[in-house]
Amino acid sequence: MTPFNYERASDISEAVGKPQFIAGGTNLLDLMKLGVETPDRITDITRLDMKNIEDHEGGLRIGALVSNSDLAADMRVRQTYPVLSRALLSGASGQLRNMATTGGNLLQRTRCYYFQDKSSPCNKREPGSGCSAIGGVTRLHAILGASEHCIATHPSDMAVAMQALDALVEVEGKDGSRRIALSDFYRLPEDRPDRETVLEYGELITAVVLPPAPTGKQTYRKVRDRASYAFALVSVAGIVSMQDGKIAQVALAFGGVAPRPWRDLEFEAALVGRAPTRETFDAATDILLRDASGQGGNDFKIPLLRRTLRAVLTELCEE
Template identity: 65%
Template sequence: MRPFDYSRADGAPDAAAKAAQGATILAGGTNLLDLMKLEVMAPEAVVDISRLDLTGITPTEDGGLRIGALVTNTDLANDRTVRTQYPVLSRALLSGATVQLRNKATTGGNLLQRTRCPYFYDTGAACNKRDPGSGCAAMTGCNRILAVLGGSDHCIATHPSDMAVAMRALRARVALESPEGTREIALADLHVLPGDTPEVETVLQPGEVITSVILPPAPPGRQAYVKIRDRASYAFALVSVAGIVAIEDGRITEAALAFGGLAPKPWRDPEVEAALIGQPAGPAAAEAAADVLLADAKGHGGNDFKIPLARRTLKRALRELTEATS
């Protein structure tokens, strides 16, 4: 690990000011410290925000929930309101990592964690995300865990978060603070696809710090999180589905579906949901939704299997959601 300057933020404005000057934010450190040890990231300055007062989970005036950026994954998953009103989020969190990591990992850091593409972590390999213009070794290399949707000729890395997939289905918003003030954006707009600039992963401007995540009031219907991985625990998703479905008179009236393991960001396609609305709950609706989801899917050899796996996982999730409510 290379030498760096360390400071502790006095508050969110102080953290934002130091970040605007080039410092890297440190919260739980579950991802950043590994990247620094491997010299994938070598910040000259780090600002520690772990002691800031951003650990609350509080109701909003409209019946939603505001989650502080430093709420740990463990505390969020076990919160009574989250377990009862947003079970898809609790289940997604509990499916990720180990208990020890969940005890340290934070809400804000989870959203901003970096890809687990093996070539991103290997400083001897070509990686446009780590070293722009160097190429993408994953295109013809070991790409088993990588993207079949939303990638580009420059990068097929996937976003690794389980939590972000559930929050995407829940239509979460993200509160930001910078030296210029505060703003809110939809979580859907936080992450960007690689295109020609895979090194740009979010829309955050220099100095912007996540202070909280806001969930709208709990949606109607049943919620489920289905995760397929190489081993039963402590593994990132090959494919995951966060689903929320409401049914009336045997037909689907509302649907929200977000996918992990398939794309460089938590993936949600309104056309997939539109294919379900008004349809009788059953296999035909699931097949139609899968056709829309995978219409533009593209494998790269080692990850070709993800396309039929995504179809089966979506059908399984919809079966779990609809059989219990039909």
Template identity: 80%
Template sequence: MKPFDYARAQDVSGALDAGKIIAGGTNLLDLMKLGVETPERVVDITRLDLKRIEDHEGGLRIGALVSNSDLAVDDRVRRNYEVLSRALLSGASGQLRNMATTGGNLLQRTRCYYFQDVASPCNKREPGSGCRAKGGATRLHAILGASEHCIATHPSDMAVAMQALDASVEIEGAEGTRTVPLAEFYVLPGDRPDIETVLKPGELITAVILPAPLPGRQTYRKVRDRASYAFALVSVAGIVSVKDGVIEQAALAFGGVAPRPWRNLEVETALAGREPTRETFDAAADILLAGAEGQGGNDFKIPLLRRTFRAVLGELTQGA
């Protein structure tokens, strides 16, 4: 690990533009040990007052420093945002969830093997240096939203659930506070895969806002290489309501398949007003998977996503 200066922020303004932010540290310290991150100055924000989960306009305002454990086990989240609680509980391990924070989880970096290996070229680490993943081992990689410059996936489970829940991100900067819908927070790699979000240098995430809970059933289904403590190959966050035998409303987001927590509103439109049949699910899956492209080692994700999608919709609409 490269040497760095350590400082502790006393308030939010003291954390802005002050250096590399550290909170839970579970991803940053890992990347610093690998030499992927080499900050000269690390600013510890763990003592800031950003650890509360508050009722907010019928929904919740989640402080950026709320740990993944505290968020997953909050009574309101368990009762009204089951998809979020389940997504959090499916991620990482008990130890890591105790350390990892809400803001840090949103900003965690890809687990692409080549991004983590500083001996490999990587357009995300060094724009223009190339991509070793293309033509390499691609089991974890994207089938949607990738570019010729980067095929990495976003690894978060939490952010997938938040994407389905229409969450927004509250951001503090030198010019004040702004709120960005999560749907607009992550940017696709294009020819600049090093730019992952609309967060500007020096800005700090202070909270995530959840709107009032949607009606219907919720679940988070995660498919992975082992039963626990592994990143998603494919995941589906779903909130679906059924009325008089037809799907009233569906909110769906997908993990493990794209450079950002993936959502496609056309999929949801194709489900609304239809009977919950296999034909309906397949027609919506066709829209979801239009343009999906495998890289060889991840070709299996295309049928796997279709099947997981159908299974989740079947579960959420059965007997409803």
């Protein structure tokens, strides 16, 4: 690790405007040890009052410092937002979930092995240096939303479930607070893969707001190389409600396939009002995958996503 100055913030206003926050630290310290992140000053925000899960506007307001473990185990989340509990429990390990926070999980870096290897050129680590993943080992890489500059995937499971739940991110900045829809929170890499979110310098995530839970069945399915403690090859967060044998409402978000949690409203619209048949699923999935492209090593993700989605929809559409 390169040397840094450590300071601890005692309230939110003291933290706002600082260049690098640390809370759980599980991603930041990992990257600092690799020399990928080299902050010269870090601000410890772990003592700030952002650790509660509150009933809020018919939904929940989750403080940014609520640990992934506490959020997954909260009985309101287990009963009302099971897709979120399931997603959280499928991510990382018991030790990491105890440290990792809600805000930090959202802000973990979109990353790949080349990003973490300082001997490889990487546009995310050093803009303009090139992408070593393209033409390299690409098993974990994106099939949607990538650019010629970066094909890394966002590894969060939690954020995929939150995307399906239409979560809002509450942030505090120099000019006050604002709420950002999670669907607008992440940027696509385009030609600036080093910029992953729309957060302005010094803005602090204070909470995530979940709207009232949608009706219908919820599930989270994650397909990966190991049974536990591995990133998703493909994951699906799904919420479906049925009426009179037809799909009434859907929300579907995908992990492991794009530089951000992926959601496609045109694809969802192609499911609504239709009978839950294989033809319906396949025609809609054609829309979802219309711009999908593999890099060789990850080509398998295209059929894997189609099949995983078919299994999820079959499960959720059962009345």
